[in-house]
Amino acid sequence: MVKFSDHTMQEVERIVARYPQGKQKSALIPVLHIAQKEFGGWLSTETMDYVASVLNLKPIEVYEVATFYSMFNLKPVGKYMFEICQTGPCMLRGSDEIIRYIGDKLGIKPGETTVDGLFTLKTVECLGACGYAPMMQQGKFYKEHLTIDKVEAIIAECRAGKAVID
Amino acid sequence: MGRKLLLEKAHVENIRLYEVYRREGGYRSVEKALKSMSPDQVTEEVKKSGLRGRGGAGFPTGMKWSFLAKPEGVPRYLVVNADESEPGTFKDRYLMEFIPHLLIEGMITSSYALGSNRSYIYIRGEYAWIVDILEQAIAEAKNNGWLGKNILGTGFDLEIYVQRGAGAYICGEETALLESLEGKRGNPRIKPPFPAVKGLWDCPTVVNNVETIAAVVPIVNEGGDEYAKIGVGKSTGTKLISACGNISKPGVYEIDMTISVEEFIYSDEYCGGIANGKKLKACIPGGSSVPILPANLLLKTAKGETRYMNYESLADGGFATGSMMGSGGFIVMDDSQCVVKHTYTLARFYRHESCGQCSPCREGTGWMEKILWKLETGKGQLSDIDLLWDIQRKIEGNTICPLGDAAAWPVAAAIRHFRDEFEWHVTNPEDAVRRNYGIGRYADPIAVPVTA
Numbered sequence: 001m002v003k004f005s006d007h008t009m010q011e012v013e014r015i016v017a018r019y020p021q022g023k024q025k026s027a028l029i030p031v032l033h034i035a036q037k038e039f040g041g042w043l044s045t046e047t048m049d050y051v052a053s054v055l056n057l058k059p060i061e062v063y064e065v066a067t068f069y070s071m072f073n074l075k076p077v078g079k080y081m082f083e084i085c086q087t088g089p090c091m092l093r094g095s096d097e098i099i100r101y102i103g104d105k106l107g108i109k110p111g112e113t114t115v116d117g118l119f120t121l122k123t124v125e126c127l128g129a130c131g132y133a134p135m136m137q138q139g140k141f142y143k144e145h146l147t148i149d150k151v152e153a154i155i156a157e158c159r160a161g162k163a164v165i166d
Numbered sequence: 167m168g169r170k171l172l173l174e175k176a177h178v179e180n181i182r183l184y185e186v187y188r189r190e191g192g193y194r195s196v197e198k199a200l201k202s203m204s205p206d207q208v209t210e211e212v213k214k215s216g217l218r219g220r221g222g223a224g225f226p227t228g229m230k231w232s233f234l235a236k237p238e239g240v241p242r243y244l245v246v247n248a249d250e251s252e253p254g255t256f257k258d259r260y261l262m263e264f265i266p267h268l269l270i271e272g273m274i275t276s277s278y279a280l281g282s283n284r285s286y287i288y289i290r291g292e293y294a295w296i297v298d299i300l301e302q303a304i305a306e307a308k309n310n311g312w313l314g315k316n317i318l319g320t321g322f323d324l325e326i327y328v329q330r331g332a333g334a335y336i337c338g339e340e341t342a343l344l345e346s347l348e349g350k351r352g353n354p355r356i357k358p359p360f361p362a363v364k365g366l367w368d369c370p371t372v373v374n375n376v377e378t379i380a381a382v383v384p385i386v387n388e389g390g391d392e393y394a395k396i397g398v399g400k401s402t403g404t405k406l407i408s409a410c411g412n413i414s415k416p417g418v419y420e421i422d423m424t425i426s427v428e429e430f431i432y433s434d435e436y437c438g439g440i441a442n443g444k445k446l447k448a449c450i451p452g453g454s455s456v457p458i459l460p461a462n463l464l465l466k467t468a469k470g471e472t473r474y475m476n477y478e479s480l481a482d483g484g485f486a487t488g489s490m491m492g493s494g495g496f497i498v499m500d501d502s503q504c505v506v507k508h509t510y511t512l513a514r515f516y517r518h519e520s521c522g523q524c525s526p527c528r529e530g531t532g533w534m535e536k537i538l539w540k541l542e543t544g545k546g547q548l549s550d551i552d553l554l555w556d557i558q559r560k561i562e563g564n565t566i567c568p569l570g571d572a573a574a575w576p577v578a579a580a581i582r583h584f585r586d587e588f589e590w591h592v593t594n595p596e597d598a599v600r601r602n603y604g605i606g607r608y609a610d611p612i613a614v615p616v617t618a
């Protein structure tokens with residue numbers, strides 16, 4: 001069963017307090033971020049129903065939102081997500097090659113997860129780092145000015161369990 | 167060197183910290199506004215400054231503020247738009263990352279002018295680490311008496327909160343943003359009513375871009391008239407330009423809007439020229455939604471005059487031969503790049519980001535993406551180019567929000583100016599998958615009609 005710790009519940013209460021009385025629905029997106037982080041990197045139906053109960057919303061209100069926003073994962077993902085930007089400005093600086101290289105190296109296509117559950121490769125649209133292209137998001141942080149060597153180093157770091165993603 | 171009003175102090179060591187920011191003159195605008203000006207006087211200075219919204223549409227900020235409804239007993243809100251998702255745009259991030267207190271200071275002064283006691287920063291979800299930077303700045307401001315109850319003993323109360331989105335370009339559109347902030351899908355609202363009357367939780371609301379609100383600080387400090395002296399015409403003050411693509415020095419630059427496009431691209435103070443000794447082929451000067459221009463029309467207007475980095479000059483010639491300042495996302499393409507492919511990536515972007523409420527946008531963006539992919543991979547026909555033109559025409563102006571137009575314009579401009587390159591993809595399908603079209607005649611001087 002999914003359940004927030006007391007510590008996390010306090011965090012949720014702090015978030016709800018940012019809005020006027022009765023407007024706790026506004027806390028939905030921030031709380032879904034927390035839930036996704038705490039419950040395995042994705043939002044199961046059970047997790048979404050739980051968030052609905054915490055915020056006193058109907059489950060459908062949560063599903064509607066969770067399915068709209070691209071940062072919410074509705075399927076399990078690998079421990080490390082490589083989210084590589086493929087939009088125009090990054091393409092001009094070689095993002096296609098980076099995506100191809102990572103795919104070949106890990107043996108997966110965009111949208112897939114390695115069988116060991118370590119890596120998910122995802123292509124994303126402009127992340128607001130166009131001047132530092134090519135780039136990707138890994139957890140909370142951006143990795144910019146990517147080269148094949150840099151990508152190699154990032155993969156090695158993850159395999160060694162040393163990547164900072166949070 | 168032009169004047170810098172926003173980023174002048176961005177590289178002072180530890181400027182992210184309150185003590186350093188304050189020592190460098192920070193929070194003076196709050197003192198001045200709260201202690202010696204009425205809210206309306208602050209709005210008046212913003213009007214005089216000629217400041218235009220820096221989020222893309224360029225609407226005069228002072229005028230927007232004066233539209234805010236003020237019914238008795240109803241809260242009003244200031245919401246800062248930090249969704250920044252327009253391809254090519256990364257200036258707000260730079261400002262928040264390097265000099266976060268400037269935004270907080272601008273928000274306090276602006277909230278005072280608008281009568282907002284609870285103001286929000288809506289930031290795109292991917293900028294997760296910037297949330298920490300902003301929350302730290304807010305906490306420092308609060309500890310030092312700039313936020314909370316009875317600020318500076320003036321009776322003005324204010325709290326600022328950061329709200330994270332979760333990946334949706336459409337939430338940059340102000341009514342979609344408000345929906346998202348209310349915990350819903352980011353579906354734009356039908357206007358009217360405008361947010362100034364019915365915004366967040368149905369209360370009067372002003373939504374402004376990060377850079378717009380930051381600019382309120384120098385405006386209040388120096389006065390609207392002084393601010394208006396910088397720049398030219400209706401392009402007053404300074405503008406942040408985020409430059410990317412095939413230039414030597416991608417990055418964020420603060421310009422006063424008197425420099426030429428040529429200077430901006432080639433001078434070492436800014437982009438430092440085209441990277442790797444290549445040639446300039448094309449440029450989207452104001453973020454992915456504005457028309458792309460070939461090199462020749464970018465550097466000079468159709469009349470053969472120098473083109474400048476300001477609202478009027480970039481738009482000179484309308485959509486036939488001009489473009490727009492937009493969000494200041496400056497995307498440069500060199501002679502080895504393919505306009506068809508770049509346009510394809512943008513069509514894919516808009517298809518991905520369409521909220522799906524209006525059929526012309528939802529369906530049309532998907533069709534455009536598919537047809538552009540066919541053309542790009544040498545599988546298209548000449549009639550596909552006309553079909554694309556037709557689809558974009560049917561989207562434009564027929565949707566609830568301007569995302570439809572934003573998806574249509576880049577395709578229209580690419581066909582308008584680069585039809586040769588589109589046709590080459592059809593007539594030379596084998597070449598189209600192996601190499602790019604090259605620079606063609608896109609940098610050739612344009613024949614200027616001689617007027618007697």
Ligand SMILES: Cc1cc2nc3c(=O)[nH]c(=O)nc-3n(C[C@H](O)[C@H](O)[C@H](O)COP(=O)(O)O)c2cc1C
Binds near residue numbers: 247339
């Ligand atoms: C599809 C779409 C996306 C937008 N994205 C942004 C954005 O990321 N940031 C922004 O400030 N304005 C964005 N805007 C413009 C906003 O709707 C709004 O005009 C702006 O925030 C007003 O602030 P300003 O007057 O200070 O520019 C977008 C508009 C549309 C139609």
Ligand code: SF4
Binds near residue numbers: 519520524567569
């Ligand atoms: S134009 Fe597109 S993004 Fe805007 S409301 Fe319609 S479907 Fe949604």
Ligand code: FES
Binds near residue numbers: 087254
């Ligand atoms: S296009 Fe990749 S970060 Fe903007």
